[in-house]
Amino acid sequence: MADTIKLASIGLGRWARVLARSVQRSDTIELVNCFSRAEDKRQAFVQEFDLPRSAATLEELLADDEVEGVIVTTPNDTHLPVIKQCVEAGMPVYTEKPISTTVDDGVKIAAAVKDSGQVFAVGHSARRLSGSRVMKEWIDSGRIGGVSMAEANFSNERGLELTPDTWRWYNDKAPGGPFTQLGVHHADNLQYLMGPVRSVRANTRKVFTEAEVPDAVMAILEFESGALGYLGCGWASPGIYTIILQGTKANLRYDLDFTMWDESHEADDYSSLVSQEMGQVSRTPLDLPRTDMFREQLEEFGRATRGEAEIEVGADEALRALAVVHAGIRSAQRDGAAVTLQEIIDEADATAGV
Amino acid sequence: MADTIKLASIGLGRWARVLARSVQRSDTIELVNCFSRAEDKRQAFVQEFDLPRSAATLEELLADDEVEGVIVTTPNDTHLPVIKQCVEAGMPVYTEKPISTTVDDGVKIAAAVKDSGQVFAVGHSARRLSGSRVMKEWIDSGRIGGVSMAEANFSNERGLELTPDTWRWYNDKAPGGPFTQLGVHHADNLQYLMGPVRSVRANTRKVFTEAEVPDAVMAILEFESGALGYLGCGWASPGIYTIILQGTKANLRYDLDFTMWDESHEADDYSSLVSQEMGQVSRTPLDLPRTDMFREQLEEFGRATRGEAEIEVGADEALRALAVVHAGIRSAQRDGAAVTLQEIIDEADATAGV
Numbered sequence: 001m002a003d004t005i006k007l008a009s010i011g012l013g014r015w016a017r018v019l020a021r022s023v024q025r026s027d028t029i030e031l032v033n034c035f036s037r038a039e040d041k042r043q044a045f046v047q048e049f050d051l052p053r054s055a056a057t058l059e060e061l062l063a064d065d066e067v068e069g070v071i072v073t074t075p076n077d078t079h080l081p082v083i084k085q086c087v088e089a090g091m092p093v094y095t096e097k098p099i100s101t102t103v104d105d106g107v108k109i110a111a112a113v114k115d116s117g118q119v120f121a122v123g124h125s126a127r128r129l130s131g132s133r134v135m136k137e138w139i140d141s142g143r144i145g146g147v148s149m150a151e152a153n154f155s156n157e158r159g160l161e162l163t164p165d166t167w168r169w170y171n172d173k174a175p176g177g178p179f180t181q182l183g184v185h186h187a188d189n190l191q192y193l194m195g196p197v198r199s200v201r202a203n204t205r206k207v208f209t210e211a212e213v214p215d216a217v218m219a220i221l222e223f224e225s226g227a228l229g230y231l232g233c234g235w236a237s238p239g240i241y242t243i244i245l246q247g248t249k250a251n252l253r254y255d256l257d258f259t260m261w262d263e264s265h266e267a268d269d270y271s272s273l274v275s276q277e278m279g280q281v282s283r284t285p286l287d288l289p290r291t292d293m294f295r296e297q298l299e300e301f302g303r304a305t306r307g308e309a310e311i312e313v314g315a316d317e318a319l320r321a322l323a324v325v326h327a328g329i330r331s332a333q334r335d336g337a338a339v340t341l342q343e344i345i346d347e348a349d350a351t352a353g354v
Numbered sequence: 355m356a357d358t359i360k361l362a363s364i365g366l367g368r369w370a371r372v373l374a375r376s377v378q379r380s381d382t383i384e385l386v387n388c389f390s391r392a393e394d395k396r397q398a399f400v401q402e403f404d405l406p407r408s409a410a411t412l413e414e415l416l417a418d419d420e421v422e423g424v425i426v427t428t429p430n431d432t433h434l435p436v437i438k439q440c441v442e443a444g445m446p447v448y449t450e451k452p453i454s455t456t457v458d459d460g461v462k463i464a465a466a467v468k469d470s471g472q473v474f475a476v477g478h479s480a481r482r483l484s485g486s487r488v489m490k491e492w493i494d495s496g497r498i499g500g501v502s503m504a505e506a507n508f509s510n511e512r513g514l515e516l517t518p519d520t521w522r523w524y525n526d527k528a529p530g531g532p533f534t535q536l537g538v539h540h541a542d543n544l545q546y547l548m549g550p551v552r553s554v555r556a557n558t559r560k561v562f563t564e565a566e567v568p569d570a571v572m573a574i575l576e577f578e579s580g581a582l583g584y585l586g587c588g589w590a591s592p593g594i595y596t597i598i599l600q601g602t603k604a605n606l607r608y609d610l611d612f613t614m615w616d617e618s619h620e621a622d623d624y625s626s627l628v629s630q631e632m633g634q635v636s637r638t639p640l641d642l643p644r645t646d647m648f649r650e651q652l653e654e655f656g657r658a659t660r661g662e663a664e665i666e667v668g669a670d671e672a673l674r675a676l677a678v679v680h681a682g683i684r685s686a687q688r689d690g691a692a693v694t695l696q697e698i699i700d701e702a703d704a705t706a707g708v
Contacts, residue, residue: 201556203582230586257635281612
């Protein structure tokens with residue numbers, strides 16, 4: 001594959017391997033280099049994915065002339081220095097959601113990306129699931145009518161398993177607990193479907209977890225359109241991933257189980273999208289054409305590095321998803337009173353001096 | 355049926371007829387009298403339900419020595435004077451939810467009932483649906499584990515059909531729109547399942563309705579237990595009635611369609627309750643033994659008039675359901691900041707001088 005787009009992985013943990021498997025499913029992109037500070041991780045990654053080489057330092061990787069873009073999966077609170085170094089070295093960057101832990105870091109990343117002029121993509125992959133795409137079609141075509149209410153829930157049992165030796169235990173590393181870790185997915189999904197969020201009202205509670213972070217989070221989003229959204233995320237129950245849209249012509253209910261989340265080319269087979277038309281109580285299952293969210297977003301990134309594609313989720317979209325979470329965390333501190341996204345973003349802009 | 359408990363209907367609109375049909379399904383209770391100010395309604399009701407007589411005035415009905423209790427289905431904002439007159443005349447009263455339009459009226463009704471010592475029941479029937487009962491069993495037995503999050507939605511298309519000649523158009527008659535009309539059901543269901551609500555954060559929006567009232571309502575409830583609840587109610591979509599519980603051992607999802615709501619002996623057949631155990635992605639449909647919510651609550655009321663049963667939902671429970679709604683309406687006016695039920699109830703107590 002002479003013309004395959006050449007990418008490299010930075011940060012070689014579990015998620016790097018999930019993404020590397022999705023690259024293996026592609027005819028468009030391939031991995032040619034990788035970097036982690038841990039030599040044993042580099043060797044294992046090279047071996048598992050049959051890579052031609054690895055780099056002992058980030059500088060060495062960024063000096064590799066064959067690499068057209070990097071996939072950054074280092075911990076969220078290291079995104080800023082790593083991404084800044086990459087784009088300032090002239091390297092396009094794909095990174096995982098959330099764009100960063102704090103909005104301040106996110107604003108600085110956005111500024112660094114803008115200054116560098118480099119291609120930058122954030123892995124808010126969930127909007128690429130077939131269910132999200134079909135819901136969006138129903139909205140854009142008017143088939144669902146006007147949507148006044150949108151509800152989303154993303155929950156799992158993580159909070160019951162946390163121990164003090166994991167970073168997710170702590171508020172400064174995982175602010176809001178499931179709000180940052182799970183809710184940020186739906187913060188993007190809901191803005192993808194419903195347009196920008198204006199303000200957030202929220203409550204966050206520690207109910208059963210021993211950790212510092214909450215395990216029950218509920219937020220009400222007000223969209224700029226005037227419609228309302230609900231975002232629920234818990235860390236104390238079996239897994240849930242749902243999106244429900246209430247339209248003037250129909251309701252849509254999307255339900256996904258996690259069996260195949262990591263193997264994204266099969267995730268749609270473990271999902272259902274059901275419609276209920278106005279005047280009907282019956283529910284109609286809809287076809288969900290197979291997608292492959294991880295492969296597709298990395299192919300889009302790869303093609304964008306050559307100017308052959310537009311990035312769907314860049315710094316702006318990722319920042320707005322993160323700002324929903326932080327507006328919610330602040331609202332919870334204010335006893336539920338509404339916090340606007342503008343307040344959160346303006347404040348971070350001021351801090352960053354941008 | 356010599357020993358049948360004798361009841362009478364007051365207010366002979368659509369809902370009186372739904373309840374009268376449920377009485378016809380009972381061997382325990384029967385209707386022997388009725389009252390409406392409209393003579394044609396009285397005659398039609400007597401004929402449809404084969405009643406021995408009707409009363410031309412409320413006083414005449416209350417003087418009927420055979421009548422052991424009355425079923426009041428007059429408009430919500432007339433509950434206070436009608437119920438007061440009945441209990442002060444020594445007559446037990448069953449009335450429909452909500453107990454009243456305002457919390458002030460509700461507090462006055464509760465005080466009048468208490469002073470009179472009469473049996474008093476409010477028709478929060480939805481908690482008697484088989485799905486609610488089975489969920490409650492899972493909670494009480496510990497089978498679901500600890501519940502950190504509970505979500506409920508009750509919505510329909512009413513707001514799209516409202517015209518200025520209907521009382522539901524107006525904020526003073528139907529405050530909060532679907533919040534009072536639909537949400538109050540789940541305010542009771544959720545407190546039945548999760549215990550008392552401490553505070554409410556809410557947002558109410560007019561999105562598509564032409565009426566004064568909102569058509570999109572979302573509220574976050576904080577229970578005294580520390581768990582969180584979500585209550586969504588809309589008036590601009592096809593019908594939805596769901597309750598979802600997230601437990602540390604399992605999730606439960608209850609879904610009812612409205613095909614047979616009015617014929618409550620068949621409503622359970624149009625419902626589904628599905629469990630998802632911890633560690634499983636598969637969903638297991640649960641058996642829903644048939645109940646008959648309207649008949650059962652009226653039989654309970656009838657037996658209670660003879661001291662043979664306890665009232666499950668009296669003035670206190672009904673007031674707490676209504677107070678959730680009014681705390682939510684006030685929270686929305688305060689930009690989402692939490693409003694406690696105590697604030698709402700204390701204020702109404704002070705106004706009522708009780």
